[in-house]
Amino acid sequence: MSFVEELVPHLPEWLGRQRWFGAKGREVSAVDVMSATSLTDTEPLLDLLVLAVSFADGGPAQHYQLLLGRRQEAPGELEHVTIGRVDGLCAYDALWDHTASAWLLEAVRAGRTIGPVRFVPEAGATLAPPGFGRVMGAEQSNTSVVFGERTIMKLFRRLNPGVNPDLELHRALRSVGSNEVAALQGAVEGALGGEPTTLAMLQDFAGNSADGWAMALASVRDLFAEADLRADEVGGDFAGEAARIGETVAVVHAELAAALGTVERDPAELAAACSARLDAAARDAPILLPYVDAVRAAYDAVAGLPEPILAHRVHGDLHLGQLLRTTHGWLILDFEGEPSAPLRERSRPDSPMRDIAAMLRSFDYAAFFQLLSSDPGAFADDRTGSSPLRWHAKEWAARNRDAFCDGYAARAGLDPRRHRPVLRAFELDKAVYEVVYETRSRPGWVPIPLSSIKQLTAGATSGSAAG
Amino acid sequence: MSRPLHTQVEQAVTADGRVVETSSDDYGHARTLGVDHDWFKRAVFYEVLVRAFADSNRDGTGDLRGLTEKLDYIKWLGVDCLWLPPFYDSPLRDGGYDIRDFRTVLPEFGTVDDFVVLLDEAHKRGIRVITDLVMNHTSDSHVWFEESRRNPDGPYGDFYVWSDDDTRYSDARIIFVDTEQSNWTYDPVRGQFFWHRFFSHQPDLNYDNPAVTDAMIDVLRFWLDIGIDGFRLDAVPYLFEREGTNCENLPETHAFLKRCRKVMEDEYPGRVLLAEANQWPADVVEYYGDPEVGGDECQMAFHFPLMPRIFMAVRRENRFPISEILAQTPPIPSGCQWGIFLRNHDELTLEMVSDEERDYMYTEYAKDPRMKANIGIRRRLAPLLDNDRNQLELFTALLLSLPGSPVLYYGDEIGMGDNIWAGDRDGVRSPMQWTPDRNAGFSASDPGRLYLPIIMDALYGYQAVNVEAQLNSTTSLLHWNRRMIEIRKRHHAFGLGEYRELGGTNPTVLAYMRTHGDDPATSDTVLCVNNMSRFPQPVELDLSAWQGGVPHELTGGVQFPAIGELPYLLTLPGHGFYWFAITPAGLDQKP
Numbered sequence A: 001m002s003f004v005e006e007l008v009p010h011l012p013e014w015l016g017r018q019r020w021f022g023a024k025g026r027e028v029s030a031v032d033v034m035s036a037t038s039l040t041d042t043e044p045l046l047d048l049l050v051l052a053v054s055f056a057d058g059g060p061a062q063h064y065q066l067l068l069g070r071r072q073e074a075p076g077e078l079e080h081v082t083i084g085r086v087d088g089l090c091a092y093d094a095l096w097d098h099t100a101s102a103w104l105l106e107a108v109r110a111g112r113t114i115g116p117v118r119f120v121p122e123a124g125a126t127l128a129p130p131g132f133g134r135v136m137g138a139e140q141s142n143t144s145v146v147f148g149e150r151t152i153m154k155l156f157r158r159l160n161p162g163v164n165p166d167l168e169l170h171r172a173l174r175s176v177g178s179n180e181v182a183a184l185q186g187a188v189e190g191a192l193g194g195e196p197t198t199l200a201m202l203q204d205f206a207g208n209s210a211d212g213w214a215m216a217l218a219s220v221r222d223l224f225a226e227a228d229l230r231a232d233e234v235g236g237d238f239a240g241e242a243a244r245i246g247e248t249v250a251v252v253h254a255e256l257a258a259a260l261g262t263v264e265r266d267p268a269e270l271a272a273a274c275s276a277r278l279d280a281a282a283r284d285a286p287i288l289l290p291y292v293d294a295v296r297a298a299y300d301a302v303a304g305l306p307e308p309i310l311a312h313r314v315h316g317d318l319h320l321g322q323l324l325r326t327t328h329g330w331l332i333l334d335f336e337g338e339p340s341a342p343l344r345e346r347s348r349p350d351s352p353m354r355d356i357a358a359m360l361r362s363f364d365y366a367a368f369f370q371l372l373s374s375d376p377g378a379f380a381d382d383r384t385g386s387s388p389l390r391w392h393a394k395e396w397a398a399r400n401r402d403a404f405c406d407g408y409a410a411r412a413g414l415d416p417r418r419h420r421p422v423l424r425a426f427e428l429d430k431a432v433y434e435v436v437y438e439t440r441s442r443p444g445w446v447p448i449p450l451s452s453i454k455q456l457t458a459g460a461t462s463g464s465a466a467g
Numbered sequence B: 001m002s003r004p005l006h007t008q009v010e011q012a013v014t015a016d017g018r019v020v021e022t023s024s025d026d027y028g029h030a031r032t033l034g035v036d037h038d039w040f041k042r043a044v045f046y047e048v049l050v051r052a053f054a055d056s057n058r059d060g061t062g063d064l065r066g067l068t069e070k071l072d073y074i075k076w077l078g079v080d081c082l083w084l085p086p087f088y089d090s091p092l093r094d095g096g097y098d099i100r101d102f103r104t105v106l107p108e109f110g111t112v113d114d115f116v117v118l119l120d121e122a123h124k125r126g127i128r129v130i131t132d133l134v135m136n137h138t139s140d141s142h143v144w145f146e147e148s149r150r151n152p153d154g155p156y157g158d159f160y161v162w163s164d165d166d167t168r169y170s171d172a173r174i175i176f177v178d179t180e181q182s183n184w185t186y187d188p189v190r191g192q193f194f195w196h197r198f199f200s201h202q203p204d205l206n207y208d209n210p211a212v213t214d215a216m217i218d219v220l221r222f223w224l225d226i227g228i229d230g231f232r233l234d235a236v237p238y239l240f241e242r243e244g245t246n247c248e249n250l251p252e253t254h255a256f257l258k259r260c261r262k263v264m265e266d267e268y269p270g271r272v273l274l275a276e277a278n279q280w281p282a283d284v285v286e287y288y289g290d291p292e293v294g295g296d297e298c299q300m301a302f303h304f305p306l307m308p309r310i311f312m313a314v315r316r317e318n319r320f321p322i323s324e325i326l327a328q329t330p331p332i333p334s335g336c337q338w339g340i341f342l343r344n345h346d347e348l349t350l351e352m353v354s355d356e357e358r359d360y361m362y363t364e365y366a367k368d369p370r371m372k373a374n375i376g377i378r379r380r381l382a383p384l385l386d387n388d389r390n391q392l393e394l395f396t397a398l399l400l401s402l403p404g405s406p407v408l409y410y411g412d413e414i415g416m417g418d419n420i421w422a423g424d425r426d427g428v429r430s431p432m433q434w435t436p437d438r439n440a441g442f443s444a445s446d447p448g449r450l451y452l453p454i455i456m457d458a459l460y461g462y463q464a465v466n467v468e469a470q471l472n473s474t475t476s477l478l479h480w481n482r483r484m485i486e487i488r489k490r491h492h493a494f495g496l497g498e499y500r501e502l503g504g505t506n507p508t509v510l511a512y513m514r515t516h517g518d519d520p521a522t523s524d525t526v527l528c529v530n531n532m533s534r535f536p537q538p539v540e541l542d543l544s545a546w547q548g549g550v551p552h553e554l555t556g557g558v559q560f561p562a563i564g565e566l567p568y569l570l571t572l573p574g575h576g577f578y579w580f581a582i583t584p585a586g587l588d589q590k591p
């Protein structure tokens, strides 16, 4: 019996415990090893496995990657990633194994090809000097290993056939010399279902950085602590950063357009897609029903636009948490796109307004997330007019949304606020998605996107949505 | 020490027009401290205005003898080096930076002999003394200038930069745009224009004349012979002029500084030069000289942009204003050190830091009326921080632990206030507050004779804020400052160590490691964690490089949990900070 056959029975339980496993709660009917590529023949033995997970509910199988390590005895620091004993050896998730991580870095540097697995450095790549890497503490949907504070390797856990847009867009941005993303230095590519598929990518690591979400929350807290100062008067004012974020996004948009070209899209088609999502959302979250007409009216306004809409590749899932404040300005991370959308759709050029609307939503979220943390009852009753914190939250969001647009306009020469119908439609599209998401996972948060929908449709609804 | 009693020497001019310069042999020489090439890296500096510290002769103005009497206090506080702004004879049209005679003391302050005593008494206590020296120009009442304008063909005819018209060096900017229309001023006596980068009563010396460079090096020797430990060289970028340049930072200026440094190394080893070049760190490093030899110009230079960044970081409640400027600060030669400060006698203005395109300070400040006001106006530390003890402690902890030698400003150690009626310039120059008695114990003169009134308000007045009261209370700010200085001096990592920022997910927390030495048995490692926010904060730090090490908190000595594999979690109170010594794995002494 091969080690693979011995391993398989351990996998369902082990997968279920992984933070990155995207099907928690669903009953797994089978885990198959689709391919196993042996990378080393001395200890630690390394094998790159592609797993196919099938579900009892009959839904489509999902694919995951596992870099498996095997040793006679796993040292203590690997205990927490041990999967089980197979073939007389201890098998574990090898990213935590220092010998394994050091091996990976050298494989990329040397540009090795082993079976279907290709380790590819970018032309002129600069990588950390040889040495092991450390797995980043934060539990994410992927697993990142940092080498010598210089290079970060992100191993994609869940695989989709094809080139990952994260890699594709980083490569394009490298080709135009972008300073607004962490420079791509290499990739690991394999195959899934006969298609070349991205397994991992390596980028410059930005040490001493903090993400935009944490920075924004610190600013909101500062404002909330003031009784009578306005958002522009408090020390924690975020508007300067918001404007610089706007500039950064504008520059990346220009770079994406330059690297991968622009197209025109039919406004009616974009509006129809929004409309279809709205119908599905209203089924999943009936709380949306009172707003459906008004929201659709906003989409119709886009459908009726006389001019086609400029489109190019965009980020697709932009929010404050995807922005990294470094000592040299802001970086944009993670160009994988909206994770729930199919890959084909994610790689289609879209309006840059999509990212802008997403950022505007994110400023709202930061303000109202902190509002709910500080005052859990903020939305509970109709205290709208009287709650000073809620007033501050609105004020903060409005100020930073504006500052973001100012910054974007300064670099792009195009003020997003002058494209009201499109911006409003995309904001609504995002907020509708958020309502569904929150209804499923965090019902207490539903009021955040719902109140935005209320506000964005105010006037247009004239009383039809009195909720 | 032999101390001939002297009266002020009048400057005589010989028949052939030569000024008879006084010689250091005419004075006693202070005892000197042992040669130490690193002292300024470990030192805590204290800027004190002679006029403001203590009045020994009841004329209402502080003087050198008064300062000498207070050396025990300065020693007690833990100060290693005094920095005295100019005390030379001067018409005082520019706060003493307009020097009339490089070899005489301003009569109100005393005599050269008094200075010798000050220096000797300071050295006796292990305290060094440096002073400002203005190299670029003199007062127009300096005898060199008077000779130069009267006698173009005499020995001083070429001591200044003269021209028949006012068109040369037109690319040089005018620094004091508010008061000066041109860098040239017509002199009716000589019938020519003279060159001045600052006020028109401060003619620039002509450094292309070897007689000038020799004369200025002799001025250095005069004070070095007496025993001074170094100079802060004022306005150093402007010494030379060259057509077609902006006449700043020219190679000739660097060559001259190298010559000054060589004289110091050869004849007075261990004395220091501190450059005053109010520029970006990346440009200022030029004044350290050749990194290959550890630096061969000035050993020290002020880091100007750091100070406003500290204020901004706390106001914005995030570390980036500080992190950024330190990331933009290039490495300096091994024999050099930054000087850092929170406040000094002369506030930097917004314009001075905003020149650089890449920097965002200007927009940040311009947007924020409060920051703008604070930066332009000269204020003391305590009022700037609303007298908030937590912030005063946080700022001081930053000053004492960021890379560089800290320069304290007299009176800030007790939290003195500023005198809002004294006007912009003098607001932070009021008399030191020693006691709750008349004139705050500064002077026994009639209160009306004081050079500036004592601060009287309820919060910062001398009745509430004075040295005597704070000496009597061990919880006072003064005692706190002294303890922190003492801790800093116990750990050479602060003065000599490398600086490495640790990042961390919480942007309101600034954490860094100061490390000195490679040998684990003798090396010193200090972890500093600072909360820029007024709210309590958690932070997780990646200390994996120090795994197994044990942190000891430095103010209380309490041992914290050993550093493990996982991120190290700390929680800080609002505006809180920690200093930890890290004992390497295996070296901790368990009972």
Ligand SMILES: Nc1ncnc2c1ncn2[C@@H]1O[C@H](COP(=O)(O)OP(=O)(O)OP(=O)(O)O)[C@@H](O)[C@H]1O
Binding pocket: A136, A138, A139, A140, A141, A142, A143, A144, A152, A154, A182, A203, A204, A205, A206, A207, A209, A211, A321, A324, A333, A334
């Ligand atoms: N180049 C980089 N330099 C420094 N930190 C980085 C870098 N790239 C990513 N990070 C950190 O890792 C975190 C996760 O990165 P990223 O979003 O690319 O991975 P992910 O696993 O896809 O995350 P998520 O599950 O949030 O989508 C970021 O929030 C950031 O803190």
